[in-house]
Amino acid sequence: MSVAEKQDSSDRAYVLSDSDFTAISGLVLQQSGIHLGDAKKDLVYSRLTKRIRVRKMNGFSEYIEFVKSGAGAAEREELISAITTNVTNFNREGHHFEHFSEHVAPGLIERARRGEPIRMWSAACSDGREPFTLAMSLLNKMPEAGNFNIKILATDIDRKSIQIANTGQYTADMVNRLDKATVGKWFDPVGNMMQVKKPVRDMVQFNVLNFLDKWPMKRKFDVIFCRNALIYFKADMQEQIFDGFTQFLHDDAYMYIGHSERIVGRAVDKFKSVGPTSFQYKPKGIK
Ligand SMILES: C[S@@+](CC[C@H](N)C(=O)[O-])C[C@H]1O[C@@H](n2cnc3c(N)ncnc32)[C@H](O)[C@@H]1O
Structure with a gap:
């Protein structure tokens, strides 16, 4: 939580009563699955105060009535966007990409060369830095991957994050987390931003998808990233x-x-650990 989110309640322009907080956390749970425990009250206050101001409303009660109403559909999406924590990074938890490059990519590349489709899913991808890191990892091993049937689906509930992802543009600060050689190889400067190069962008298809909705995908995946x-x-x-x-x-x-x-849950017995927080799906049992 940021310093602003820990603001003293005496400085507050609005009152977030316990019943308002319960109403908001119920709505957020129902709409997104995100659980807001009591410890998140300051976060809710700080993030939704901005929405109350944008909507020029008197306070939380009026805001809640509005988001629950038929006219509040667009604001329900804004509410979820305000509540989601979209922290991400290029090469975040880099050991996953090392594991992927060393142990997973070689098999996928062999299968792609035999003409098989390869599908990966970055589920809850935020603004795209995770699936782009995955695409770069694969392209580093197979520069001609664009000529094969290899796709990464990248989804998130937050439309604003998906909009950023679709531009493929990030600030220099975000990109500088990667080493210079990687930045030179996979990014182009565009104005004061850095844009992921086309072969990387072409591998990734971004869509808005709420985990709670029906998953419309037709094919199974070879790799799923669902992190944080x-x-x-x-x-x-x-x-x-x-x-x-x-x-x-x-x-x-x-x-x-x-x-x-x-x-x-039931899935536990179907996954074999192959490294820290890295698993292989073994539905017929873990040997
Ligand atoms: C902290 S970010 C993680 C991003 C990335 N996976 C990573 O590890 O860097 C969590 C993401 O989960 C998304 N999210 C939260 N609830 C979701 C839901 N019900 N369906 C899909 N995505 C959701 C948020 O919008 C947010 O972008």
């Missing part, structure tokens, strides 16, 4: 989503989760 999103969900919701992933993974496919996350 389910941590915001309660265990029962996490279970449902991990169960969902098992329906969308080929046997022996790989899944990477965030450093503080763990698989829960």
Whole structure:
């Protein structure tokens, strides 16, 4: 939480009562699966105060009435966007990309060269830095990957993050996390921004997708990255989503989760650990 989000309640322009907080957390849970415990009250205050100001409303009660109303559909999306934490980075938890490059990519490349389609999913991709890192990792191993049937689907509930992802443009500060050679190889300066090069962008298809909605994908995946999103969900919701992933993974496919996350529910017995928070899907049992 930022300093602004820890603001003293005496400086506050609005009052966030317990019942208003309960109404907001109920709505957020229902719309997104995100669980807002009492410790998130300051965060809710700080993030939604901005929305109340934009809407020129008197306070939380009026805002809640509006988002619950038929006319509030667009604001419900703004509410979820304001509440989601979209922190991400290029090469975040870099050991996953090292594992992928060393142990997973060679098999995928061989299969792609035999003409098989290769599908990867960055689920809860935020503004795209995760799937672009994945695409760069693959292209480093197979520069001609664009000539093969290899695609990364990248989805997030937050439309604003997906809009940024679709531009492929990031600030120099964001990009400078990568080493100079990688930046030179995969980014072009565009004005005062850095844009991911076309072969990388071409590999990734971005879509808005809420985990709670029906997943419209037709094909199973060879790799799923779902990192640092389910941590915001309660265990029962996490279970449902991990169960969902098992329906969308080929046997022996790989899944990477965030450093503080763990698989829960029925799916646990179907994943073999192949490294820190790195798994292989073994539906017929872990040998
Ligand atoms: C902290 S970011 C993680 C981004 C990236 N996976 C990473 O590890 O760097 C969590 C993302 O989960 C997304 N998210 C939260 N609830 C979601 C839901 N119900 N469906 C899809 N995405 C969701 C948020 O919008 C946010 O972009």
